Amino acid sequence: MPLFNMTDLRGRLAPGQRLIGLDPGSRTVGVALSDVSLMLASPYGALQRGKLAANAAELAAIARREGAGGLVVGLPLSMDGHAGPAAQAARDWTHALSAATGLPAALWDERLSSSAVNRFLIDEADLSRRRRAELVDRMAAAYMLQAALDASRPA
Numbered sequence: 001m002p003l004f005n006m007t008d009l010r011g012r013l014a015p016g017q018r019l020i021g022l023d024p025g026s027r028t029v030g031v032a033l034s035d036v037s038l039m040l041a042s043p044y045g046a047l048q049r050g051k052l053a054a055n056a057a058e059l060a061a062i063a064r065r066e067g068a069g070g071l072v073v074g075l076p077l078s079m080d081g082h083a084g085p086a087a088q089a090a091r092d093w094t095h096a097l098s099a100a101t102g103l104p105a106a107l108w109d110e111r112l113s114s115s116a117v118n119r120f121l122i123d124e125a126d127l128s129r130r131r132r133a134e135l136v137d138r139m140a141a142a143y144m145l146q147a148a149l150d151a152s153r154p155a
Helices: 006-012 052-066 085-101 113-123 129-152
Strands: 018-024 028-034 041-048 068-075 105-109
Touching: 006 068, 006 105, 006 129, 018 052, 018 129, 028 052, 028 129, 041 052, 041 129, 052 068, 052 085, 068 085, 068 129, 085 105, 105 129
Parallel strands: 018 068, 068 105
Antiparallel strands: 018 028, 028 041
């Protein structure tokens, strides 16, 4: 299945369908979920990063349960905006995940999403390092999904 830009992905959704935001890391995948109006992203959970088939099955189950019709996956571009090996790995994983779940997908720049969330959790929420580690993946996914929703909102 081809990857879409955010505007086209939104256009492919049936009315009332949500989007799932994913922040793939080396050990966990942060998961966020939009509301049905595609205005607000919220942290949903985190999956242990494992074999593609297992992660795809978990995400397909979430999509069925929550009425999601597409995926938005964080793209780890370098600070100067170039796509390095990590970005290519994310692109390949997204293609495979989209095919395995049957859900259309788009990539979205995730630069500094984890840093911004960590900074917030330290400065504003005053959480312990352990509690921050539990929350950062799902909150980074929500941060990235919210940016994608905001940028692709119809005028």
